[in-house]
Amino acid sequence: MDTQLAFRVKHWLEQDPDPRTRQELQGLMDNGNEAELQQRFSGRLAFGTAGLRGVVEAGPMGMNRLVVQQTSAGLGAYLKQQVSDLDTRGVVIGYDGRHDSKQFSEDAAGVLSAMGIKVYLTSKVAPTPLVAFGVIHLDAAAGIVVTASHNPPQYNGYKVYWGNGAQIIPPHDSGIAACIEKVATESIKLLDLESASNKGKLVMLEDDFYQSYRQGIKAAAVLQNHTKPELVSLSYTAMHGVGAEMAETVLADAGVTQVYSVAAQREPDGDFPTVNFPNPEEKGAMDLVIAEAKKHGAMLACANDPDADRFAVAVRTLAGDYQMLTGDQVGVLFGHYLMSHAEKNQRLTCTTIVSSSLLSKVAASLDGTCLTTLTGFKWLTNVAMAEQTEDNQCLFAYEEALGYMVGSMVWDKDGLSALVAFAQLTAELASQGKTIWDRLEDIYREHGFHLNAQVSIALKPTTPNIGAYLRKNLPSVIAGKQVLSTDDISCGLRTFKDGNTQAIVLPASDVLIFKLEGGGRVIVRPSGTEPKIKCYYEVVASMGSDDSLESVQIRAQAEMDSFIAAHQASLPQ
Structure with missing residues (x-):
């Protein structure tokens, strides 16, 4: 075996506090599995704006106790550099229901408290929005959630919030990563929880903390529409996660009495036994909850x-079936509903470049504003905070991947407040003899039927760099439609058909946006790590008086299919 690799493995084994992962690595050594060890020690699990996320396994490329301890030591060192009142503010830590999450959260608490940093640790599993809430509520300097969200069972992650309650953005990510690299060469001290508590460095967040979040939802200005909640079922x-207890509680507080929980998926279970992939967007993931809805009508x-x-939702149709709403449909419904009820000084909404353009049109028609940011809630919330004013407070933000921020009690996506808001919207419509479908149809009749699709295209290793190719050969026509403008986010420039340009105020990112005649759009995002690109398509179909929701959808889908085929055929192979 390569001598340097053997030395690195041996050094890691000496530091690894977990007998299980030590045994795993020792087994690979004993079997001479050099290829696997090379992969495990090829670098470090990268710390970025989403923190860490990876498969739970031994070695620096996996999620394990030593990686979590080193990450926590790096985060602690960075906070000491950046936050002058860190000692009084401390860090909030919560964790989800995955098998290793509790242990990882205790490791993070042990490292930070040993560094003299006060830690607030949740006493049981906590939904991610509660930690984001806790950062603001406790005026902490940062927050950590040990979660892999909706990734497969073998994953875990480590997500970091800054003191403003939002996910970290540059330069904090690279600053923390640099500190992790430095401390990874040093031995790391931990305090056990009892010692940390005795030294006044650990506060356990008990039920009163969870109740504070509950009361916050109850009192939130955007969740005060109590029109006939009893009509909603x-x-x-x-989904085998940590939401059930709080979800049922906040719905009951809002007067929604007809709630039927799926018993088989109610309790946290890190094996996720009834779903192949615990993500509501994945095929089959909603089967049990739809079956439960059918049972009760x-x-x-x-x-x-x-x-x-x-938050994900399927809505009963006239035929009695259930149809999933897309993230964009839920986002536009929320935007329309919230702006129709909000105060005059609360008209700021936000969405991302790859989400539907419909929210901006709805906002303009309701005397609101809509900001567009790069993809990810870290951008939505940090930009919203920076842009809101006393006269124009942030009301709502969403991204098409089922993330919604209703109001601003939590500066991140929150599936629990979204659940309450959607129930209240449905109740108000029901009190008028209307459905969600009626409201969507009204919006589409006013602004056009917007259909969005996302396609990942695998490229041959020999295919030229797509981003560079498109920038050199900017298309003037895509799928038979004139390109009205091209946004190149890598250099912050919008180029119009006539050659005029204007600046775009967005952080540099390898993204190209082509806006077409007729309201269509295609966004191209080359992958930085593998030979593929992601394309996001939007078509807008006008809705005539003879059109039904079904007929316009069929027409738009046909247009979308030919649009995607024509665009992909135009790309270099």
Whole structure:
């Protein structure tokens, strides 16, 4: 075996506090599995703006106790550099229901408290939005959630919030990563929880903390529409995650009495036994909650993902079936509903470049504003905070991947407040003899039927760099439609058909956006790590008086299919 590799493995084994992962590595050494060891020691699990996420396994490329301890020591060192009142503010830590999450959260608490940093640790599993809430509520300097959200069972992760309650953005990510690299060469000290508590460095967040979040939801200005909540009936699933207890509680507080939880998916279970992939967007993941809704004839089938920061819903149709709403449909429904009820000084909404353009049109028609940011809630919330004013407070933000921020009690996506808001919207419509479908149809008749699709295209290793190719050969026509403007986010420039340009105020990112005549759009995002690109398509179909929701959808889908085929045929192979 390569001598340097053997030395690195041996050094890691000496530091690894977990007998299970030590045994795993020792087994690979004993069997001479050099290829696997090379992969495990090829670098470090990268710390970025989403923190860490990876498969739970031994070695620096996996999620394990030593990686968590080193990450926590790096985060602690960075906070000491950056936050002058760190000692009085401390760090909030919560964790989800995955098998290793509790242990990882205790490791993080042990490292930070040994560094003299006060830690607030949740006494039991916590939905991710509660930690984001806790950062603001406790005026902490940062927050950590041990969660892999809706990834497969073998994953775990480590998500970091800054003191403003939002996910970290540059330069904090690279600053923390640099500190992790430095401390990874040093031995790390831990305090056990009892010692940390005795030294006044550990506060356990008991039920009163969870109740504070509950009361916050109850009092939130955007959740005060109590129009006939008893009319709403819904099934609910926590998808083997941590949302059920709080979800059922906040719905009951809002007067929603007809709630039917899927018993088989109600309790946290890190094996996720009834779903292949615990993500509501995946095929089959909503089957049990839809079956539960059918059993009771409920209006809605609602889901949170396992850490309860995302919200998904299927709505009963006239035929009695259930149809999933897309993230964009839910986002536009929320935007329309919230702006129709909000105060005059609360008209700021936000969405991302790859989400539907419909929210911006709805906002303009309701005397609101809509900001567009890069993809990810870290951008939505940090930009919203920076842009809101006393006269124009942030009301709502969403991204198409089922993430919604209703109001601003939590500066991140929150599947629990979204669940309450959607029930209240449905109740108000029901009190008028209307459905969610009626409201969507009204919006589409006013602004056009917007259909969005996302396609990942695998490229041959020999295919030229797509981003560079498109920048050199900017298309003037795509799928038979004139390109009206091209946004190149890598250099912050919008180029119009006539050659005029204007600056775009967004952080540099390898993204190209082509806006077409007729309202269509295609966004191209090359992958930085593998030979593929992601393309996001939007078509807009006008809705005539003879059109039904079904007929316009069929027409738009046909247009979308030919649009995607024509665009992909135009790309270099």
